[in-house]
Amino acid sequence: MTMKIKEVADIAGISVRTLHHYDQIGLLCPTSTTEAGYRLYTDEDLEALQQILFFKELGFPLKKIKEIIESPSFNRREALELHQKMLLEKRRRLDQMIATVAKTIQHMKGDIHMSNKEKFAGFDFSQNPFEQEARERWGNEAVDSSNVKLASLSKDEKDGFAEEMNALYARLAALRHTSPHSDEAQAAIKEWYVLLNRMGNYSLDAFKGLGQLYISDERFTKNIDQFGEGLAQFMCEAMGIYTNNHQK
Amino acid sequence: MTMKIKEVADIAGISVRTLHHYDQIGLLCPTSTTEAGYRLYTDEDLEALQQILFFKELGFPLKKIKEIIESPSFNRREALELHQKMLLEKRRRLDQMIATVAKTIQHMKGDIHMSNKEKFAGFDFSQNPFEQEARERWGNEAVDSSNVKLASLSKDEKDGFAEEMNALYARLAALRHTSPHSDEAQAAIKEWYVLLNRMGNYSLDAFKGLGQLYISDERFTKNIDQFGEGLAQFMCEAMGIYTNNHQK
DNA sequence: GTTGACTCTGCCGTTACGTCATACTTTATA
DNA sequence: TATAAAGTATGACGTAACGGCAGAGTCAAC
Numbered sequence A, B: 001m002t003m004k005i006k007e008v009a010d011i012a013g014i015s016v017r018t019l020h021h022y023d024q025i026g027l028l029c030p031t032s033t034t035e036a037g038y039r040l041y042t043d044e045d046l047e048a049l050q051q052i053l054f055f056k057e058l059g060f061p062l063k064k065i066k067e068i069i070e071s072p073s074f075n076r077r078e079a080l081e082l083h084q085k086m087l088l089e090k091r092r093r094l095d096q097m098i099a100t101v102a103k104t105i106q107h108m109k110g111d112i113h114m115s116n117k118e119k120f121a122g123f124d125f126s127q128n129p130f131e132q133e134a135r136e137r138w139g140n141e142a143v144d145s146s147n148v149k150l151a152s153l154s155k156d157e158k159d160g161f162a163e164e165m166n167a168l169y170a171r172l173a174a175l176r177h178t179s180p181h182s183d184e185a186q187a188a189i190k191e192w193y194v195l196l197n198r199m200g201n202y203s204l205d206a207f208k209g210l211g212q213l214y215i216s217d218e219r220f221t222k223n224i225d226q227f228g229e230g231l232a233q234f235m236c237e238a239m240g241i242y243t244n245n246h247q248k
Numbered sequence C: 001g002t003t004g005a006c007t008c009t010g011c012c013g014t015t016a017c018g019t020c021a022t023a024c025t026t027t028a029t030a
Numbered sequence D: 001t002a003t004a005a006a007g008t009a010t011g012a013c014g015t016a017a018c019g020g021c022a023g024a025g026t027c028a029a030c
Helices: A005-012 A016-024 A043-057 A062-070 A076-109 A116-121 A131-138 A140-151 A155-175 A183-199 A204-216 A218-225 A231-246 B005-012 B016-024 B043-057 B062-070 B076-109 B131-138 B140-151 B155-175 B183-199 B204-216 B218-225 B231-246
Strands: none
Touching: A005 A016, A005 A043, A043 A062, A062 A076, A076 B076, A076 B155, A155 A183, A155 A231, A183 A204, A183 A231, A204 A218, A204 A231, A204 B183, A218 A231, B005 B016, B005 B043, B043 B062, B062 B076, B076 B155, B155 B183, B155 B231, B183 B204, B183 B231, B204 B218, B204 B231, B218 B231
């Protein structure tokens, strides 16, 4: 019926110290104690704890949680709405930071290690601010092996690839006002996939993700659209279609 | 040439106390002091302060800033990249909170909880009355491949998407009284487009059409407006604007 | 010489616990 | 049953980045 502190802590996945703390600030005081002073928690206490942990997960400070728990008349909805506003504001600031950091990194990276042709082709993940995301989504190995393979190429080889890519860009650009579903478009995009896989390791998912980078990272967009406005968008769609058709 | 503390504080837009603190922890010690012990800052000190404030804006802790400032050999880029990773992780957690808060608010409002089925209704064409229309407008392949992709998602994956969608809904809801043309709104709607494209594949036309569904099919409207009245309308507009801006 | 603005050095408070340190109680083992 | 091991209690310090206050000294102007 009653549980000792460690038992509760283990069930809730928190530390004993945390329960001590909650007792100390009066947030969750155990219903009873033994003569020796051991805290004894009931099932009700456990329920209250769940409530507390729920609000904690939402990022509420313990003081507010105490208010909410203690007075049932407290307007919870209003509190939640206010809280949400704060969270959104926080996110905005975070976004700002992330953008600035990305810009700074980009600035520091500069144009050091890529030739113009390579940059133009725009496939080196180490050059783009979404590298982290790419790594998270598709795994480090895929990204690394792509970059590694790239680094091991001779300059001539690199330029050769860049040329092939540019040619393919031009062909795709010519199709960009037609349907990305068409056999012709899909054939061209297949060549694109094959070409990329001669340089790195692209799973179908990674391929599709790369396509989305073409529209979500404006540097890609800008580079690609030099071959024709809307090409990035078109390629993204075609790559998505290709992936869906071949996956399964 | 040299400035007293308040002068510096006013220029930098920080408090005197903060400068005291920076001196205390050795982050920014003024070059000289008067006999009476007054701190005297030089222009160089001011420059250093700018650096400090820059990194502070990025969310770096003062300790790290001290390391970075003190040792010029310190690998700043690595530090920035690591920092960015942390920020991204932080943002993910924040998004989770936002999504959960939004869900809780809806729950308290007494709104019927949107089931996963409903959430994905707009993306699963076989579930909605516009499938026929969708097929005509965007072709069989698009509709089929989208449906297949959706069906192949595991429950966890669906839940993951649902969370992301909730957070994004909440963010968009916060903007719904501003202009759908704004950079922020368009950035958010772009995220919406990218998110949708991770689930299925949407041409820009399909995206725009989906937006119109949000207001023409009241089931969508009702569901979406749970995040805030007028959200469906706002999203529809923003999606239309996005499409027009990117099509060409 | 006095007033007011400015500056100095502490020191306490903030958040949500983590991490000892020391001492006591209960449980398990030999 | 004696003892070791595990669990528990209280108390206190540390954390990050200052805000705010107190008491005291300094500087410039009127």
